[in-house]
Amino acid sequence: MYGVVHFTTGSLNMPIDKSDPNPNQSKASKFRWGELEEDDNLDFLLPPKEVIGTDENGIKKVIEYKFNDEGNKVKITTTTRVRKLAKARLNRRAVERRNWEKFGDAVHEYVGSRLTMVSTEEIILERPRAPGMKAEEIKVPGDSLAQLSKGGAVLMVCRTCGKKGDHWTSKCPYKDLAAPVETFVDKPVASEASVAASGSGKGAYGPPSMRAGAERTAGSDMRRRNDENSVRVTNLSEDTREPDLLELFRPFGAVTRVYVAMDQKTGTSRGFGFVNFVNREDAQRAINKLNGYGYDNLILRVKWATPRAN
Amino acid sequence: MRPILMKGHERPLTFLKYNRDGDLLFSCAKDHTPTVWFADNGERLGTYRGHNGAVWSCDVSRDSMRLITGSADQTVKLWNVQTGAQLYTFNFGSPARSVDFSVGDKLAVITTDPFMELTSAIHVKRIARDPTEQTEESELVIKGPQGRINRAVWGPLNRTIVSAGEDAVIRIWDSETGKLLREADKESGHKKTITSLTKSADGSHFLTGSLDKSAKLWDTRSLTLIKTYVTERPVNAVAMSPLLDHVVLGGGQDASAVTTTDHRAGKFEAKFFDKILQEEIGGVKGHFGPINALAFNPDGKSFSSGGEDGYVRLHHFDPDYFNIKI
Numbered sequence: 001m002y003g004v005v006h007f008t009t010g011s012l013n014m015p016i017d018k019s020d021p022n023p024n025q026s027k028a029s030k031f032r033w034g035e036l037e038e039d040d041n042l043d044f045l046l047p048p049k050e051v052i053g054t055d056e057n058g059i060k061k062v063i064e065y066k067f068n069d070e071g072n073k074v075k076i077t078t079t080t081r082v083r084k085l086a087k088a089r090l091n092r093r094a095v096e097r098r099n100w101e102k103f104g105d106a107v108h109e110y111v112g113s114r115l116t117m118v119s120t121e122e123i124i125l126e127r128p129r130a131p132g133m134k135a136e137e138i139k140v141p142g143d144s145l146a147q148l149s150k151g152g153a154v155l156m157v158c159r160t161c162g163k164k165g166d167h168w169t170s171k172c173p174y175k176d177l178a179a180p181v182e183t184f185v186d187k188p189v190a191s192e193a194s195v196a197a198s199g200s201g202k203g204a205y206g207p208p209s210m211r212a213g214a215e216r217t218a219g220s221d222m223r224r225r226n227d228e229n230s231v232r233v234t235n236l237s238e239d240t241r242e243p244d245l246l247e248l249f250r251p252f253g254a255v256t257r258v259y260v261a262m263d264q265k266t267g268t269s270r271g272f273g274f275v276n277f278v279n280r281e282d283a284q285r286a287i288n289k290l291n292g293y294g295y296d297n298l299i300l301r302v303k304w305a306t307p308r309a310n
Numbered sequence: 311m312r313p314i315l316m317k318g319h320e321r322p323l324t325f326l327k328y329n330r331d332g333d334l335l336f337s338c339a340k341d342h343t344p345t346v347w348f349a350d351n352g353e354r355l356g357t358y359r360g361h362n363g364a365v366w367s368c369d370v371s372r373d374s375m376r377l378i379t380g381s382a383d384q385t386v387k388l389w390n391v392q393t394g395a396q397l398y399t400f401n402f403g404s405p406a407r408s409v410d411f412s413v414g415d416k417l418a419v420i421t422t423d424p425f426m427e428l429t430s431a432i433h434v435k436r437i438a439r440d441p442t443e444q445t446e447e448s449e450l451v452i453k454g455p456q457g458r459i460n461r462a463v464w465g466p467l468n469r470t471i472v473s474a475g476e477d478a479v480i481r482i483w484d485s486e487t488g489k490l491l492r493e494a495d496k497e498s499g500h501k502k503t504i505t506s507l508t509k510s511a512d513g514s515h516f517l518t519g520s521l522d523k524s525a526k527l528w529d530t531r532s533l534t535l536i537k538t539y540v541t542e543r544p545v546n547a548v549a550m551s552p553l554l555d556h557v558v559l560g561g562g563q564d565a566s567a568v569t570t571t572d573h574r575a576g577k578f579e580a581k582f583f584d585k586i587l588q589e590e591i592g593g594v595k596g597h598f599g600p601i602n603a604l605a606f607n608p609d610g611k612s613f614s615s616g617g618e619d620g621y622v623r624l625h626h627f628d629p630d631y632f633n634i635k636i
Contacts, residue, residue, distance in 0.1 A: 094333035097374065098348070103394035104357030105343065116352040119313045119623075125582060125592040125631060 046073065057081070170288065229277040230305035231286060236260065237296040238268040248295065249275045253282025274305055311631075313596060314352035316622040318345045323616025325367040326605040329374040334391075335605070335614055336377065337622050340364035344379050346391065349607060349614075352624045358389050360396050366407045367461075371415040376437070378418055380406035386420050388441060397441035404428050408461045411437070412468045417449065419471055419485075421459040430459045432473055434485065452488045455481065461507040465530055466514070472530065474504040474518050482533055492533045499535070500526065505545060511552040511608070519545030525559050527585065539583045546602050553610025554632065555585040560615055562600020580604060580615050591634055596623055 046065040054060045062078045233245065245258045260273035277283040283304075291302040319339035327336045328349060335349045342361045347354050363383030370377050370391065377389040382405040388398040400406075404425030411418050418437050424430045434450040457476030465472055470491060471483045478501060480494040494500075502522035509516045515536060519525040521544040527537040539557060547560040560580045578600055579593035599618030606613045612626040 091331055093374070094331045097333060097392075100355060100392055102354075102356055103392075104345075104359050106354045106356045115316060115318050115354055116347075117315050117317075119315055119596070121312075121576075121596075123311060123313055123594060123596050123625070124628075125594055125634075126579075127592045128590045 227276065227305075229280050229283040231275045231277065231283050232272065232303055232305040233275060233290075234272040234301040235298050236269050236271050236273060236300070237298050238271075240269045240273070240296065242273075245273055245275055248290065249277075249286050252277070252286040252289070254278035311625050311628050313594075314624040314626075316347055316352045316354070316624065317620060318347070318354055318357070318622070319343070319620045321364070321620060322599070322618040323603045323620065323622060324365065326603040326614055326616050326622065327368055327370060328605050328607050328614075329370045330372045330608060331374065332608040334370070334374060335622070335624070336368050336370055337603070337616060338365040338368050338379065339616070339620065341620075342381070342383075344368055344377070346377075347622070347624075349612070349624070352622075356394050358387075358394050358396075360387060360389075361385070363405065366405070367409050369409050369411045369418070371411055373415075376411075376415065378409045378411060378437075380409040380420060382406075384422075386418075386435075388437070388444070398444040400435060400446060402433075404430075407458065408463075410463045412464045414468070417464075417468065417485075419462050419464060421462045421473065421475075423458050429453055430455060430457065430475070432459060432462050432471060432483070434471070450485070450488050452483055454490065455479070457503075460503070460505055463507060463509055463516070470530075472507065472516065474507045476503045478502055478504055478520065478522075480504065480507075480518060480528065480533065482530075494528070494533055495535065500524070502544075506548045508548050508550055510550055517548045517550055517557055519548035519559055519561070521545070523561075525557065525583075527557070537585065537588055539588055541581055543600075546600060547604040547615075549604035549606045549613065550585070551606050551610050551613075552608055556591065557583050557585050558604055558606070558613065559583065560601030560604045562597075562618065578617060580613075594625060597621065 046067075049065070050061075050063040052061040052063070058081050060080050062080075064076045064078070066074060066076065068074050231249075236245075240260060242258045242260050245260060246255060249255055249258070254277065255275055256278055257276040258273065259275075261270040262268070263270050275283075275286070277286065287302050287304065290300055293300050293302070316337075319337065319341050321340035323337060323339045325338040327338075328334065329336070333349050334355070335347045336344060337347065338344045342363060342365060344358045344361075344365050345354060346356055346358075358377065358379065361379065361381040361383055363381045365379050365381045368377060368379040374391055376397070377391050378386060379389065380386045384402045384405055386400040386402070386406045386409055387396055388400075389395065390397055400420070402420075402422050405423045406420055407423055408421045409418060416437055418435050420433045420435060422428070422431050422433065430453075432450075432452040433448045435447075436445070436449050438444045452471070455473065455475055455477055459473050459475035461475070462471055462473040464470070464485070465482065469485055471485050472480065473483065474480045479496070479499060481490055482492040483489065484491055500518065500520040500522055502520050504518050504520045506519040507516060509530070513530060515527055515529055517525055517527050523541050523544055525539045525541075525545050525548050526535055527539075528535055539559060541559055541561065543561040543563060545559045545561040549558045549560075550556070551558070558580050560578075562578045576596045576598055578597040579595040580597075580601055581593045582591040583589065584591055594615075597615065597617035597619055598621070601615050601617050603616035604613065612624065614622055614624045616622045
């Protein structure tokens with residue numbers, strides 16, 4: 001027999017096991033319904049706060065019980081990671097300096113000023129990649145292309161030296177024989193436009209789209225930018241479909257749309273399609289890598305969708 | 311590691327300096343107000359109010375009592391580190407760029423920029439123990455280099471002054487007579503403006519960083535080139551670890567070019583190189599703008615970087631930093 005108010009257990013964490021009323025019973029008897037006001041402090045009914053101290057990983061748990069707005073007893077477990085900031089062994093003078101009073105603009109510093117914050121990101125000393133790998137290359141396209149190449153007969157055509165089956169264009173050891181065709185698609189156009197701006201004097205202001213080295217993506221919204229990053233793929237085999245193109249082009253970056261032109265009568269591919277990338281650089285890399293790539297017994301042709309290409 | 315971010319400056323950082331004991335970090339920025347922070351947790355201690363222009367550099371005396379700052383408002387000021395009070399102001403005819411206390415803190419070398427008819431110059435001033443006895447007069451004025459002198463520091467035993475600047479030539483001057491003792495070899499030296507210079511802990515060699523995307527290590531007495539470190543970006547700041555054989559280079563592109571290219575957040579990095587092997591060990595990313603200032607704590611266990619973004623990032627090394635092997 002309790003004589004106690006029954007609480008439904010709260011929504012947070014674990015429900016309270018009510019099967020042990022004894023600790024509360026003595027208090028409960030002094031407790032009368034009529035005298036109870038809505039917001040009386042019923043904290044004495046709650047189990048005490050537990051602190052599970054910092055374990056070897058620096059994790060500290062504090063378990064508190066309280067009443068939520070509906071009058072339900074809830075158990076709140078707060079888990080914090082306690083990090084030890086590096087402490088320098090300070091000499092005597094340094095210890096004295098620690099107790100100096102704040103001056104200048106720091107006089108009115110309040111606790112929440114957030115001038116000094118620990119970074120939320122963990123920053124590491126990133127080791128450089130092993131020689132032979134370009135830093136810009138994302139691992140994924142390299143891996144999946146390697147896998148694809150293991151699959152069927154693939155011709156690795158290098159456009160610089162014309163050697164087949166040895167290396168891709170970007171890894172050509174004879175790169176200096178021929179200048180790259182288009183390193184920056186926009187550069188020829190942008191640099192002509194920026195001659196006027198830079199010609200007016202070093203330090204003269206030129207808008208970002210007109211500066212040397214500017215990419216022309218500034219100013220278009222998402223949708224139009226996708227269509228500017230559209231790549232045309234031709235010489236597709238008859239059974240190529242959208243999912244195949246997606247699988248082939250996705251390693252280079254985010255793809256928003258794939259389209260394969262179909263012949264309605266026969267239900268086969270008409271041999272060409274389009275792939276829209278989110279990023280222009282991904283599209284450029286896809287063109288570089290897949291133009292001339294052997295896919296399903298045909299050599300793909302991959303280029304920018306419109307001759308304009310800017 | 312979890313860097314501590316300190317955003318006390320509204321404008322780009324120009325210089326960072328730790329005191330001798332390694333518990334205070336002084337930061338200078340273009341916002342006229344040098345600031346001092348505690349070097350362990352990054353808590354701000356105070357600011358030095360009084361300059362009317364960008365503060366280009368600072369130095370602190372060995373006992374951490376005096377701070378000297380050089381500013382674009384054509385003054386160099388002496389401050390009481392503890393209270394923030396101004397003790398003395400040196401006036402010049404042009405912006406002051408670099409300041410450095412001598413060993414013993416009795417002298418200071420100050421460089422001034424070329425301005426109108428004035429050419430750039432190196433001034434040596436005597437610093438009195440008692441600020442009330444401080445005088446304006448220069449012990450020595452050296453003129454000669456063309457263009458801005460970005461940094462001038464004292465050589466071993468205060469016998470020489472090493473200067474480097476826009477003409478990309480490092481010069482060693484006699485500190486008593488002002489005579490030019492040595493000049494760096496033009497062939498092997500820097501090709502573009504030298505932006506920064508830092509001495510080793512014992513002063514036997516120093517490192518210069520330049521906009522020609524390289525940093526070079528030189529012997530202080532003979533001015534022979536010892537090592538060269540090559541990066542892809544113009545170098546704005548250099549630092550040498552007092553504990554391990556590492557050099558750190560910080561830089562970035564020109565601010566005007568930043569917005570037109572790929573702007574992934576926090577990609578400007580401080581590059582670590584092995585001092586002897588000249589190979590890159592790694593990079594610490596995080597700044598949102600080019601890095602303009604780098605400093606190592608004298609105990610070698612932490613370093614800080616200041617960027618164009620106005621942030622000072624204080625890094626305490628993880629234990630595995632000390633075990634890095636090439």
